[in-house]
Amino acid sequence: MDTFIHHARGHSARIAELQEERESYGRLAAGQSPLALFITCSDSRVIPSQITGARPGELFELRTAGNAVPRYSDGGPAGAEAATIEYAMRVLNVADIVVCGHSHCGAVGARARGDDLTGVPDVQDWLDRQLSEELPDDEEPAVRSAVRRHVYEQLGRLREYPSVRERLESGEVALHGWFYEVHTGQVTVHDPATDSFRPL
Ligand SMILES: [Zn+2]
Structure with a gap:
């Protein structure tokens, strides 16, 4: 410290x-009039401003364990994630949303491997509720395939938010799926045309 x-x-x-x-x-x-909403994991190895070169005021961030975007729940109590997304869309009018997953992600890895999380019940509850059960069974340390699948699913969840949907329909916002390798610094991006990740 x-x-x-x-x-x-x-x-x-x-x-x-x-x-x-x-x-x-x-x-x-x-x-502030940030250029993008950047959604990524709480992992200390991922530094959005370092990856993007963003200066103060340029990036609105949402960080959650495993960069999970909760499913939109109409009428339910709004969580911090929903409030952050709505504020970015309807008040700040950001033009782009990036969901950035990363290699060696503890959250996605634990889910993909089926780790025993009974010692961290809040983590287990969050992952049970927010991460798909259909992630690839990924034993690779970088959990590359599981994270990439997970990022793609979060883009789908974002489209369910009314504040995102309305701006997608009017062409005022674009969604981007990124995968960041913590051990190489490389970024790849989801290409909707081929449903695969390619270098930026
Ligand atoms: Zn992570």
């Missing part, structure tokens, strides 16, 4: 010292 505190101190000092940075950060007080 000391390293983080030291860095935060340096970050504050750097912005205070440089006029260009002060002005750039100062403009953020007027509000």
